[in-house]
Amino acid sequence: MIKFQPLLSSSSGNSVFITDDTTHILIDCGAKIRYIEKCLARLGVTPDALSGVFITHAHSDHVASAGTLAKKYNIPIFATEETFSLSGRYLSSISRKSARLIAAGDDIIIGNLVVHAYSIPHDISGAVGYTVRDSESKFGIATDSGHISDEILENLTGCESVIVESNHDVDMLMHGPYPYPLKKRILGDTGHLSNVLCGDLCVQLAQNGTKSFWLGHLSEKNNLPEVAYRTVHKILCDNGFNVGTDIALNVIPKMWIEEKV
Numbered sequence: 001m002i003k004f005q006p007l008l009s010s011s012s013g014n015s016v017f018i019t020d021d022t023t024h025i026l027i028d029c030g031a032k033i034r035y036i037e038k039c040l041a042r043l044g045v046t047p048d049a050l051s052g053v054f055i056t057h058a059h060s061d062h063v064a065s066a067g068t069l070a071k072k073y074n075i076p077i078f079a080t081e082e083t084f085s086l087s088g089r090y091l092s093s094i095s096r097k098s099a100r101l102i103a104a105g106d107d108i109i110i111g112n113l114v115v116h117a118y119s120i121p122h123d124i125s126g127a128v129g130y131t132v133r134d135s136e137s138k139f140g141i142a143t144d145s146g147h148i149s150d151e152i153l154e155n156l157t158g159c160e161s162v163i164v165e166s167n168h169d170v171d172m173l174m175h176g177p178y179p180y181p182l183k184k185r186i187l188g189d190t191g192h193l194s195n196v197l198c199g200d201l202c203v204q205l206a207q208n209g210t211k212s213f214w215l216g217h218l219s220e221k222n223n224l225p226e227v228a229y230r231t232v233h234k235i236l237c238d239n240g241f242n243v244g245t246d247i248a249l250n251v252i253p254k255m256w257i258e259e260k261v
Contacts, residue, residue: 002113002137006163007031007039009143009216009252013061016141016163017043020134023111026053027130027141029066036065038257047073051110052100055079056120057127057144058086067091070098078102078115082126104128104151118155121146123190131155143167143217146190148201156205161212163252164201166232167192168222176222192217195228199235202249206241212248225251 007015013030017039024045029036040047053075055063063083070077071093078100084091091099102108104119112135117128122144129152131140140159142152156162173183173194186192193201202213215228229251233243241247 002132002134002139004139004161004163005039005043006214006216006252006256007036008255009163009218010254011061011167011217011219011221012254013064014143014217015039017045018113018132018139019045020112023051023113024049025051025110025113025115025132028056028062029053029069030061030064033065033068033072035255035257035259036069038259042257047075050075052076052078052108054108054115054117054130055083055087056129056141057122057124058083058088058090059124059144060090062144063087063090065090067093070094074098076100078108080104080117080126080128082124086124086126102128116155118151119149120144120152121149121190123185123188129155131159142201145193146188148193148197148204152201153204156201156210157208159205159210161214162205162210163214163216164198164205165193165217166195166198166215166223166228166251167217168194168219169224169227169231170194170196172224172227173219173222178221186222192219195223195231196235198228199232202232202236202247203239203241206236206239206247211246212250214250214252216252218251218254220254225253
């Protein structure tokens with residue numbers, strides 16, 4: 001049975017620990033290495049026990065300490081060719097032996113886990129989401145997506161649990177401090193999912209059997225946990241789902257362990 005623990009999730013850093021109690025992996029590593037080590041210690045896992053780190057894309061909030069972790073503990077890094085190319089200093093220090101090139105559509109078998117990479121619509125080349133499955137369960141993650149693409153729906157359908165992006169409240173974004181070009185980028189087809197779009201995605205997945213939703217990658221300037229939860233909760237309820245009975249709904253905190261990233 002797949003288990004997962006988000007280590008941090010926001011516009012400033014992201015990482016998720018996934019395990020079947022035998023094989024341990026991370027999806028993204030967007031925090032200082034000391035923080036990642038501290039989180040793993042709380043889980044009772046030494047960093048050198050990780051079988052791999054899977055990177056979604058080359059933005060720093062997803063890849064910041066991946067290279068340092070790989071070099072220090074000899075951990076393989078799985079990423080697309082574009083992500084390796086665009087990550088610059090974050091992955092430049094790892095050896096060729098540690099670099100594992102993948103592409104959207106690949107299945108990567110690690111222990112009893114099958115990690116599947118799929119394309120996501122984000123404004124950087126080579127961006128992917130992941131699903132992880134074993135013989136009993138399937139987990140999925142989709143953040144940094146400008147719209148609900150066919151690939152996202154196809155790949156997350158059948159997951160018991162998912163982490164989905166609930167990045168911003170549109171009103172907060174439009175009346176917030178960001179310059180207009182950045183607002184336009186966030187709202188675009190390769191930007192980020194709003195709370196409402198997240199709710200729509202959750203409904204479609206719930207209609208196909210997903211029972212547990214974790215809202216992640218919340219903007220620190222343009223969203224609040226209670227706003228994201230309330231919006232998605234209402235959309236699920238308006239579509240006939242009883243949150244707390246039919247559906248579990250959670251907002252991932254910015255950091256699992258409170259300290260500066």
